[in-house]
Amino acid sequence: MSFGLTAAALAAPRYGAAQSAGTGSAEQRLRERAIELPRVAPVAGVNNVPYVRTGNLIFLSGLGPNRPEGGLATGKVGREVSAEDAYGHARLSGLALLAVLRGAVGSLDTVNRVVKVLGMVNATPEFADHPKVINGCSDLFIEVFGEDRGRHARSAVGMASLPFNITVEIEAVFEVA
DSSP states (O other): OBOOOOHHHHOSSOSSOOOOOOSSOHHHHHHHTTOOOOBOOOOTTOSSOSEEEETTEEEEEEEOOBOTTSSBOBSOBTTTBOHHHHHHHHHHHHHHHHHHHHHHHSOGGGEEEEEEEEEEEEBOTTOOOHHHHHHHHHHHHHHHHHHHHHOOEEEEEEESOOGGGBSEEEEEEEEEO
16 A cells, blocks of 8 residues: 655644644645545455445545555554554554545545444454554544534454554544535
Protein backbone atom coordinates (compact mmCIF):
# COMPACT_ATOMS: atom_id res chain seq x y z
CA MET A 1 0.00 0.00 0.00
CA SER A 2 1.17 3.49 -0.79
CA PHE A 3 0.69 6.21 1.82
CA GLY A 4 1.30 9.90 1.21
CA LEU A 5 1.20 10.88 4.88
CA THR A 6 2.67 14.12 6.08
CA ALA A 7 4.32 14.67 9.43
CA ALA A 8 1.22 16.64 10.47
CA ALA A 9 -0.97 13.62 9.75
CA LEU A 10 1.00 11.60 12.27
CA ALA A 11 1.46 14.40 14.78
CA ALA A 12 -0.60 15.28 17.85
CA PRO A 13 -2.87 14.32 19.34
CA ARG A 14 -0.80 11.38 20.63
CA TYR A 15 -1.88 8.86 23.24
CA GLY A 16 -4.59 10.92 24.87
CA ALA A 17 -7.95 12.56 24.50
CA ALA A 18 -8.97 13.90 21.12
CA GLN A 19 -9.07 17.60 20.54
CA SER A 20 -12.59 18.84 20.01
CA ALA A 21 -13.15 19.73 16.39
CA GLY A 22 -16.54 21.45 16.63
CA THR A 23 -18.95 21.34 13.73
CA GLY A 24 -18.40 21.85 10.05
CA SER A 25 -16.64 20.26 7.15
CA ALA A 26 -14.56 17.14 7.69
CA GLU A 27 -12.77 17.82 4.41
CA GLN A 28 -11.90 21.35 5.61
CA ARG A 29 -10.52 19.98 8.90
CA LEU A 30 -8.26 17.62 6.94
CA ARG A 31 -6.93 20.55 4.89
CA GLU A 32 -6.46 22.78 7.96
CA ARG A 33 -4.45 20.07 9.71
CA ALA A 34 -2.49 19.10 6.56
CA ILE A 35 -3.73 15.52 6.93
CA GLU A 36 -3.34 13.63 3.68
CA LEU A 37 -5.22 10.38 3.37
CA PRO A 38 -3.20 7.46 2.03
CA ARG A 39 -3.76 5.57 -1.18
CA VAL A 40 -5.03 2.16 -0.14
CA ALA A 41 -4.38 -0.62 -2.62
CA PRO A 42 -6.53 -3.76 -2.64
CA VAL A 43 -5.04 -6.68 -0.75
CA ALA A 44 -4.29 -9.55 -3.11
CA GLY A 45 -5.62 -13.00 -2.32
CA VAL A 46 -8.46 -12.04 0.02
CA ASN A 47 -12.05 -13.02 -0.57
CA ASN A 48 -13.76 -9.81 0.57
CA VAL A 49 -14.38 -6.22 -0.49
CA PRO A 50 -13.08 -3.03 1.18
CA TYR A 51 -16.59 -1.87 2.10
CA VAL A 52 -20.27 -2.71 1.85
CA ARG A 53 -23.01 -0.10 1.71
CA THR A 54 -26.49 -1.01 2.83
CA GLY A 55 -28.93 1.89 3.01
CA ASN A 56 -27.18 4.75 4.77
CA LEU A 57 -24.59 2.55 6.48
CA ILE A 58 -21.07 1.86 5.21
CA PHE A 59 -19.29 -1.14 6.74
CA LEU A 60 -15.51 -0.94 6.26
CA SER A 61 -13.38 -4.08 6.30
CA GLY A 62 -10.57 -4.21 8.83
CA LEU A 63 -7.32 -2.43 7.96
CA GLY A 64 -3.92 -2.47 9.57
CA PRO A 65 -1.17 0.12 9.86
CA ASN A 66 1.09 0.77 6.88
CA ARG A 67 4.07 2.96 7.72
CA PRO A 68 4.45 6.15 5.65
CA GLU A 69 7.96 5.05 4.67
CA GLY A 70 6.56 1.69 3.54
CA GLY A 71 5.93 -1.67 5.14
CA LEU A 72 3.59 -2.79 7.86
CA ALA A 73 3.84 -1.85 11.53
CA THR A 74 4.34 -5.24 13.16
CA GLY A 75 5.00 -6.81 16.54
CA LYS A 76 3.40 -7.64 19.85
CA VAL A 77 2.11 -4.70 21.85
CA GLY A 78 3.43 -5.03 25.39
CA ARG A 79 6.64 -6.71 24.22
CA GLU A 80 8.33 -5.25 21.09
CA VAL A 81 5.87 -2.36 20.67
CA SER A 82 4.88 0.21 23.29
CA ALA A 83 1.29 1.28 23.84
CA GLU A 84 2.28 4.79 22.70
CA ASP A 85 3.70 3.51 19.40
CA ALA A 86 0.66 1.28 18.90
CA TYR A 87 -1.55 4.37 19.41
CA GLY A 88 0.20 5.85 16.36
CA HIS A 89 -0.38 2.61 14.46
CA ALA A 90 -4.10 2.81 15.28
CA ARG A 91 -4.07 6.36 13.89
CA LEU A 92 -2.48 5.06 10.67
CA SER A 93 -5.22 2.43 10.43
CA GLY A 94 -7.82 5.17 10.96
CA LEU A 95 -6.33 7.23 8.13
CA ALA A 96 -6.57 4.22 5.82
CA LEU A 97 -10.20 3.68 6.86
CA LEU A 98 -11.00 7.32 6.05
CA ALA A 99 -9.35 6.92 2.64
CA VAL A 100 -11.51 3.88 1.84
CA LEU A 101 -14.59 5.71 3.13
CA ARG A 102 -13.87 8.75 0.96
CA GLY A 103 -13.45 6.44 -2.04
CA ALA A 104 -16.81 4.85 -1.28
CA VAL A 105 -18.82 8.08 -0.84
CA GLY A 106 -16.79 10.77 -2.64
CA SER A 107 -16.46 13.20 0.28
CA LEU A 108 -16.15 12.81 4.04
CA ASP A 109 -18.65 15.66 4.34
CA THR A 110 -21.41 13.14 3.56
CA VAL A 111 -20.75 11.36 6.88
CA ASN A 112 -23.57 11.87 9.37
CA ARG A 113 -21.67 10.10 12.13
CA VAL A 114 -19.19 7.41 13.04
CA VAL A 115 -21.38 4.59 14.37
CA LYS A 116 -19.08 1.80 15.57
CA VAL A 117 -15.39 0.92 15.70
CA LEU A 118 -13.89 -2.49 16.42
CA GLY A 119 -10.20 -2.32 17.28
CA MET A 120 -8.07 -5.44 17.64
CA VAL A 121 -4.64 -5.25 19.24
CA ASN A 122 -1.94 -7.90 18.70
CA ALA A 123 -0.92 -8.00 22.36
CA THR A 124 0.79 -10.09 24.98
CA PRO A 125 -1.58 -11.89 27.38
CA GLU A 126 -0.69 -9.51 30.22
CA PHE A 127 -1.23 -6.30 28.21
CA ALA A 128 -4.39 -4.53 29.39
CA ASP A 129 -4.39 -1.07 27.74
CA HIS A 130 -6.22 -2.00 24.53
CA PRO A 131 -8.58 1.02 24.78
CA LYS A 132 -5.62 3.43 25.01
CA VAL A 133 -4.16 1.94 21.82
CA ILE A 134 -7.42 2.13 19.84
CA ASN A 135 -7.86 5.74 20.99
CA GLY A 136 -5.37 6.51 18.19
CA CYS A 137 -8.16 5.82 15.69
CA SER A 138 -11.01 7.17 17.84
CA ASP A 139 -9.18 10.44 18.52
CA LEU A 140 -8.57 10.85 14.78
CA PHE A 141 -12.27 10.37 13.98
CA ILE A 142 -13.25 12.97 16.58
CA GLU A 143 -10.57 15.34 15.24
CA VAL A 144 -11.93 14.96 11.68
CA PHE A 145 -15.70 14.78 12.30
CA GLY A 146 -16.05 16.70 15.58
CA GLU A 147 -17.47 15.53 18.91
CA ASP A 148 -21.07 15.07 17.76
CA ARG A 149 -20.40 13.14 14.56
CA GLY A 150 -17.07 11.57 15.52
CA ARG A 151 -17.78 9.97 18.91
CA HIS A 152 -18.86 6.35 18.45
CA ALA A 153 -19.61 3.02 20.05
CA ARG A 154 -16.46 0.92 20.25
CA SER A 155 -14.89 -2.36 21.22
CA ALA A 156 -11.14 -2.62 21.85
CA VAL A 157 -9.89 -6.16 22.32
CA GLY A 158 -6.63 -8.08 22.48
CA MET A 159 -5.76 -10.84 20.05
CA ALA A 160 -3.20 -13.64 20.20
CA SER A 161 -2.21 -12.78 16.63
CA LEU A 162 -3.24 -10.67 13.65
CA PRO A 163 -2.56 -11.12 9.92
CA PHE A 164 1.08 -10.51 8.90
CA ASN A 165 1.85 -9.90 12.60
CA ILE A 166 0.43 -6.33 12.36
CA THR A 167 0.08 -4.48 15.66
CA VAL A 168 -3.56 -3.42 15.18
CA GLU A 169 -6.47 -4.05 12.86
CA ILE A 170 -9.51 -1.78 12.90
CA GLU A 171 -12.90 -1.92 11.19
CA ALA A 172 -15.64 0.71 11.31
CA VAL A 173 -19.25 1.49 10.49
CA PHE A 174 -20.36 4.96 9.32
CA GLU A 175 -23.76 6.51 8.66
CA VAL A 176 -23.78 8.62 5.51
CA ALA A 177 -26.28 10.94 3.85
